[in-house]
Amino acid sequence: MMKQSNACKTWAAATLATALLAGTVMPAILLAQEAKSPAAKAAPPAPAKSAPAEQKAPAPQMEETTVMGFLKAGGWCMWPLGACSVACVGLLLYNALSVRAGRLLRPDVATRINDALERLDIEGAREICKSNVNLVSSVTMAGLERIKDGNLDVSSVEKGMEEATSGEIAIHLLPINWISVIAVVSPMFGLLGTVSGMIGAFRTMSMSGMGRPELLSANISEALITTEVGLAIGIPSMIGYFYFKYQYMGIVSTLNRICGGFLQTMRDSLRRMEAGMMPSAQQQYQPEAAPEA
Numbered sequence: 260m261m262k263q264s265n266a267c268k269t270w271a272a273a274t275l276a277t278a279l280l281a282g283t284v285m286p287a288i289l290l291a292q293e294a295k296s297p298a299a300k301a302a303p304p305a306p307a308k309s310a311p312a313e314q315k316a317p318a319p320q321m322e323e324t325t326v327m328g329f330l331k332a333g334g335w336c337m338w339p340l341g342a343c344s345v346a347c348v349g350l351l352l353y354n355a356l357s358v359r360a361g362r363l364l365r366p367d368v369a370t371r372i373n374d375a376l377e378r379l380d381i382e383g384a385r386e387i388c389k390s391n392v393n394l395v396s397s398v399t400m401a402g403l404e405r406i407k408d409g410n411l412d413v414s415s416v417e418k419g420m421e422e423a424t425s426g427e428i429a430i431h432l433l434p435i436n437w438i439s440v441i442a443v444v445s446p447m448f449g450l451l452g453t454v455s456g457m458i459g460a461f462r463t464m465s466m467s468g469m470g471r472p473e474l475l476s477a478n479i480s481e482a483l484i485t486t487e488v489g490l491a492i493g494i495p496s497m498i499g500y501f502y503f504k505y506q507y508m509g510i511v512s513t514l515n516r517i518c519g520g521f522l523q524t525m526r527d528s529l530r531r532m533e534a535g536m537m538p539s540a541q542q543q544y545q546p547e548a549a550p551e552a
Contacts, residue, residue: 333484336452340488343445347496350438354503360510363394363431369517372399376524379532381406394431394510395517398423402518413525420518428511435503442496449489456482 333340357363368391375384385403388396401423402416460478 332480333488334452334455334481336448336455336481336485337488339448340445340452340485340492343441343448344492347438347441347445347492347499350434350441351495351499354434354438354499358431358435358503358507358510360513363510364513364517365391365393365395368393369395372396373521373524376521377528379411379525379528381411394427394514397427398514398518399521402521411525411529413522413529416525417522420522424514424518432504432507435500435507438496438500438503442493442500445492445496446486446489449486449493452485452489453482456480456485 360366368387371387372384372395375381375387381403385400388400388403398420402418402420405412405415405419456478459481463478
């Protein structure tokens with residue numbers, strides 16, 4: 260439970276830090292870009308005094324599109340989409356830093372635990388697990404806790420490892436699953452903005468008729484922009500989800516092999532102890548006696 264709490268706190272801190280960074284930097288960038296847009300602020304040129312009647316009026320120039328204007332055109336759905344984008348960046352950064360074999364498995368610690376188990380130094384293996392908290396040590400510690408009163412039952416240790424493995428895997432898989440939630444929810448918000456924009460377009464059409472299509476531009480922009488932003492968030496999120504899930508499944512497979520190696524090491528050590536091939540100082544644990552029929 261303590262490890263789960265620490266992992267959740269770390270993930271929440273990483274996401275909050277990213278959100279605060281985006282919340283402080285992005286508004287300044289958007290306001291600066293809005294202020295620097297000359298096309299949006301410039302006054303229209305004065306008409307020529309002696310323009311000939313047959314001279315055609317110049318074509319209207321398109322205004323420069325700023326990021327702030329782009330976000331405003333997307334309507335209210337840009338707020339939840341913005342929250343999804345910040346959460347997506349935070350989760351991708353967190354998983355990029357945490358979902359690594361060297362950090363979760365700690366091969367050096369696994370080697371020390373295996374050496375202690377080879378000598379049947381159960382207390383030494385427990386101390387290593389307590390002082391080096393990671394995925395391997397947490398699962399191994401749960402199995403070693405089954406050893407009591409000097410009776411070493413490898414089957415009981417294996418059962419404890421299996422029970423702990425499912426819980427530990429679920430803890431570290433939670434931030435990866437949240438990426439898939441964002442990958443699914445973001446396009447749905449974009450579709451909601453599309454429906455909202457089309458409803459506004461039809462409402463405008465019913466009030467002003469079909470003679471002025473320029474009145475529909477704002478609603479059509481809202482419909483298309485939200486769809487584009489939702490897909491722009493959802494596609495990278497889905498790619499990141501499958502990438503980190505594939506990487507994590509490889510780590511879980513390696514974890515199972517390491518724990519299986521620990522169990523085999525204990526079995527071999529017990530056989531050597533029964534054959535009298537281990538020093539008497541190391542024979543502090545006895546194999547569990549089989550129940551009488």
